[in-house]
Amino acid sequence: MVEVSVLGGVGYAGAIAAQLLYRHPFFKLAHVTARAEAGQRLDDVHPRTRVPLELEIFDVSKHAVDAAVVAYPHGAAAPVVAELRAAGTRVVDLSADFRLRDRAIYDDWYGEHKAPELFGQGVYGLPELTRAQVAGADLVANPGCYPTAALLGLAPLAKAGVIGDVVIDAKSGVSGAGRAPTHATHFISANENVSPYKINGHRHTPEIEQELGVLGATLPITFMPHLLPLDQGELVTAYVTPSAELSEDELVNLYDDSYAREPFVELRTGPVGVIDVRDTNFCRISWVQDPRTGRIIVFSAIDNLWKGAASQAVQNLNLMFDRPETEGLL
Amino acid sequence: MVEVSVLGGVGYAGAIAAQLLYRHPFFKLAHVTARAEAGQRLDDVHPRTRVPLELEIFDVSKHAVDAAVVAYPHGAAAPVVAELRAAGTRVVDLSADFRLRDRAIYDDWYGEHKAPELFGQGVYGLPELTRAQVAGADLVANPGCYPTAALLGLAPLAKAGVIGDVVIDAKSGVSGAGRAPTHATHFISANENVSPYKINGHRHTPEIEQELGVLGATLPITFMPHLLPLDQGELVTAYVTPSAELSEDELVNLYDDSYAREPFVELRTGPVGVIDVRDTNFCRISWVQDPRTGRIIVFSAIDNLWKGAASQAVQNLNLMFDRPETEGLL
Amino acid sequence: MVEVSVLGGVGYAGAIAAQLLYRHPFFKLAHVTARAEAGQRLDDVHPRTRVPLELEIFDVSKHAVDAAVVAYPHGAAAPVVAELRAAGTRVVDLSADFRLRDRAIYDDWYGEHKAPELFGQGVYGLPELTRAQVAGADLVANPGCYPTAALLGLAPLAKAGVIGDVVIDAKSGVSGAGRAPTHATHFISANENVSPYKINGHRHTPEIEQELGVLGATLPITFMPHLLPLDQGELVTAYVTPSAELSEDELVNLYDDSYAREPFVELRTGPVGVIDVRDTNFCRISWVQDPRTGRIIVFSAIDNLWKGAASQAVQNLNLMFDRPETEGLL
Amino acid sequence: MVEVSVLGGVGYAGAIAAQLLYRHPFFKLAHVTARAEAGQRLDDVHPRTRVPLELEIFDVSKHAVDAAVVAYPHGAAAPVVAELRAAGTRVVDLSADFRLRDRAIYDDWYGEHKAPELFGQGVYGLPELTRAQVAGADLVANPGCYPTAALLGLAPLAKAGVIGDVVIDAKSGVSGAGRAPTHATHFISANENVSPYKINGHRHTPEIEQELGVLGATLPITFMPHLLPLDQGELVTAYVTPSAELSEDELVNLYDDSYAREPFVELRTGPVGVIDVRDTNFCRISWVQDPRTGRIIVFSAIDNLWKGAASQAVQNLNLMFDRPETEGLL
Structure with missing residues (x-):
């Protein structure tokens, strides 16, 4: 069993990622984090998820399980991805922080990168185009919508x-x-x-x-x-x-x-x-x-929140963990 | 006082043209026509117009007053415009029947023209570009939205x-x-x-x-x-x-x-x-x-129904009858 | 394996019933019928169903399989339900034809009943209130929304x-x-x-x-x-x-x-x-x-199309065939 | 000529009141106030008003003209209404501060009243029911929607x-x-x-x-x-x-x-x-x-913003200043 944390689970995309993983036949949704809403249940904040887990404040010592979907804003994602990677957690990052490969272009559009040692190390996770690279990846940059x-x-x-x-x-x-x-x-x-x-x-x-x-x-x-x-x-x-x-x-x-x-x-x-x-x-x-x-x-x-974000993240996780690509998505 | 008929007053654009003319300081809305809804009041079919006139079946002997706004579908407009023009009525036509100047292009896109003797005689009524020609025109082809x-x-x-x-x-x-x-x-x-x-x-x-x-x-x-x-x-x-x-x-x-x-x-x-x-x-x-x-x-x-149709028709009428261009439109 | 036909699969409720049954772990969606759209695939008419079956004209000799969901209008449903029942097919009917138990009230609100011999024989299928009766039923009247x-x-x-x-x-x-x-x-x-x-x-x-x-x-x-x-x-x-x-x-x-x-x-x-x-x-x-x-x-x-119609029909089918009540619905 | 200020002109109702008064045949829209948006033009904040006035910070010495429409939140309205009344300005207040006549009920639902000396002095301004009292009033409490x-x-x-x-x-x-x-x-x-x-x-x-x-x-x-x-x-x-x-x-x-x-x-x-x-x-x-x-x-x-707020305020102003009740509203 592979445990997955969703970080930033009250944003629209994070909530759908949690919803898909909660029902996934292979992955186990272990944790969903949120700051302001910590202590509430995800299905109280987002009823449609029907995920009855309590939202927790992110703590790398607890939430760095087998894999993580990071649904943080650009800039905020990079340092937490670095923490997770240092702990050995495989990551699908929904932000732009690991999508670009030219540092100057990143800094120009998003501001100075917050985890420069990892910059450019994300595999661009658009499976229809980059399936082979995603398969073995530890850090996947989920594409923009x-x-x-x-x-x-x-x-x-x-x-x-x-x-x-x-x-x-x-x-x-x-x-x-x-x-x-x-x-x-x-x-x-x-x-x-x-x-x-x-x-x-x-x-x-x-x-x-x-x-x-x-x-x-x-x-x-x-x-x-x-x-x-x-x-x-x-x-x-x-x-x-x-x-x-x-x-x-x-x-x-x-x-x-x-x-x-x-x-x-x-x-x-x-x-x-x-x-x-x-x-x-x-x-x-x-x-x-x-x-x-x-x-x-x-x-x-x-659907910008699904193929443009959350379900594509699950598609990438399927590939990263050698599962059937459509598992949990049909 | 200049009397105007609106032909085809239950379509969205025709109804707004009637609404604008009913409140216009210069024009008098004399008739509004419709076939299926004849006998009903326009403000029952389109309450927002608040035009309490009864819809009539078109009859050129009755409705060919000083001017007419024709809000018929393409193809159906041409013959009735011809009737109105023969009776001396000045016309703003909301259809495409008099917009094009190349007969082959018209027939190709819309089918055979139903009043070929008038084809090409409409002034293209986009006042910001064709104000001078509209001013003296008897037949204005109101532009598409x-x-x-x-x-x-x-x-x-x-x-x-x-x-x-x-x-x-x-x-x-x-x-x-x-x-x-x-x-x-x-x-x-x-x-x-x-x-x-x-x-x-x-x-x-x-x-x-x-x-x-x-x-x-x-x-x-x-x-x-x-x-x-x-x-x-x-x-x-x-x-x-x-x-x-x-x-x-x-x-x-x-x-x-x-x-x-x-x-x-x-x-x-x-x-x-x-x-x-x-x-x-x-x-x-x-x-x-x-x-x-x-x-x-x-x-x-x-607004496709206003500047893209009905209010532009009134703007054209204002020009045709030498009124201030913004009259009834601000 | 239990085969189910959905009759009237291009209405909103019928299409969702087909979608749910197509993915159901126990039932097999055998047929989906429609008149005007026969020959088209259901997923062309209703893409969201993603049911790739071809729509067929109803033919009791072919479509009277183990069970049927009838999504016909009131009045039209009764005779086809009678045909299906005569062929031994168990039915969930989405119309009102078998919901009421007082014939005078039915006729007053819906017109003369078209299968009077079956009138009043439907079990009212609101499982939270009538679960026990639905369990053994051959004809379930799915409640109105x-x-x-x-x-x-x-x-x-x-x-x-x-x-x-x-x-x-x-x-x-x-x-x-x-x-x-x-x-x-x-x-x-x-x-x-x-x-x-x-x-x-x-x-x-x-x-x-x-x-x-x-x-x-x-x-x-x-x-x-x-x-x-x-x-x-x-x-x-x-x-x-x-x-x-x-x-x-x-x-x-x-x-x-x-x-x-x-x-x-x-x-x-x-x-x-x-x-x-x-x-x-x-x-x-x-x-x-x-x-x-x-x-x-x-x-x-x-959701009027789900609990108010299609998914409640599947909930009823689950009960009729002694399946877990939530199967295919979570 | 009667000058009117609209206080709180960037709320939805205030903006429509300004729009109606700007085009009113009798009243002159003298000022529109707003705090955060002061210095901007109203038609930049609310283009549909097409009121090209610059929003100003409220200053009673400047804005206490003949009449004022106060579109402040409950509680905030009372003290400014008191200021305006002290300066002789006739007021239509869109808040609840002067609608109720039982002080205990007001305090219970809205908190302690901020201008108790004026409490209960507003005429309830629903012209179809209270036309006679509105006619002579200096302070009209515009009804809730x-x-x-x-x-x-x-x-x-x-x-x-x-x-x-x-x-x-x-x-x-x-x-x-x-x-x-x-x-x-x-x-x-x-x-x-x-x-x-x-x-x-x-x-x-x-x-x-x-x-x-x-x-x-x-x-x-x-x-x-x-x-x-x-x-x-x-x-x-x-x-x-x-x-x-x-x-x-x-x-x-x-x-x-x-x-x-x-x-x-x-x-x-x-x-x-x-x-x-x-x-x-x-x-x-x-x-x-x-x-x-x-x-x-x-x-x-x-329309909650019109008859439920802004246009009813103008209807009340018409009555207060002995104008035709429908002036500027048809």
């Missing part, structure tokens, strides 16, 4: 070396903004509204660029996120100017080659909607060629 | 001749899909969802291309609409690859030159949201330069 | 004989109105709105009265439903004028005696919200005494 | 002396909870949810009881509010046990006598919905008799 959707949508084109240019227009539900009450997340601000945000640069931009580069597509991208009046769900619409002409059949083959055997990718023709992947680890992808401009327009839909 | 937002956002760049390429990602509330109950407009389908639609080509694409061409930007565009879970509101995010380098100051000047004196255009810096222009004739525009790619990203927000 | 919430909330008081009078104010999400597109279920009608409906009498009224009577509380009730802008979820607020004075402790004991060991009833203190039981078979109940009037106010929250 | 809807719905019955007992089930949009970001008003908490709140007693209960008493119905009531996932709108469903039998005709006459000539009350038959009075000063009322219990069920719908 937008990068998950964007990279899965673009990977077949990136690997084929045909992305000449790309604009990524992304749309997310309000849970992506986190659980802290703010004017932006107030019902009255978000409801009946749609607006772009972080229009001068969103931190997921360098992450997408880095991983596109790993796939062979080294180019600057345009990425623009928008906030929508719904709870969970993220749709990426990626406008690709191909660097070479591609027939319909060639595109079909590229996507089939990448995803026909993937358990969590659903290739579709026609529009995809985020409701169709709600509360799941699935990513739905479709694409269309625009005959008037030659562009390839790729649609990619996920 | 997406073209209104897209063209207002892009016009300063188009007129300056600096649009090298453009991708238009558009997001609309459900009222844009019309009042007929369908699976797509069912609450359960639209709520908590976002998806693209008409991914193989939306009819507003040639309309936007045509009017960009009038402004000097002749190029094929990529246009992709998305359906959002909200009532009214439309956000266009336009990604422009400039054909020439533009400084921040030059961009500021382009937009100021176009819009600083426009009563219904609100230039902003930072994100714009559709809730801020809800139930108004305003269009909010902001833009940002993406330093990593050089792209100019333009945001343009309107 | 409102009766489920109302009866669970009121049963402890009804059994104690202390309901002097009761007003039931009920609030439901839009899925309760069914999948057919209508003006009432159009996004624009339901969103940002709340209104009562069926104000001259809702069919669930006699059903609640009948079952309260079974519990010992024979009295006319006031029941008023309201439509809310959300997908799934039903909240019943029941205002009980007690016929005898009850102390706080006595009330605590009444509810504990009824529900402390129930796997699907969650007794709470404080407000309950429908989101907390979304997509589950749970019913959350709390109550408060109003010191100024002596009233007992009971809150009862369910 | 729930009392406005409940009292308008019940007044004809209360005046006729036929209310034997009443249960008031009330449902409100999220704006009623105010603009401060909290867990309860977070989009993720409120969306797709409905729950009761303040189940141990809501402060509007004694206010409703007091004013029912003024109308002749002295009785304890049961009042229970619920939070709904929508922006603005409040529906009261009042279940009245009549103390005498009333025919349909008698009820029609009672309601007609009270409201047939009221400009802001819309008597309807059939269901009423809050969307129908959104952004207006109207109250829609309908009722139905429950033949099985004899109860009269009254439905009353308002």
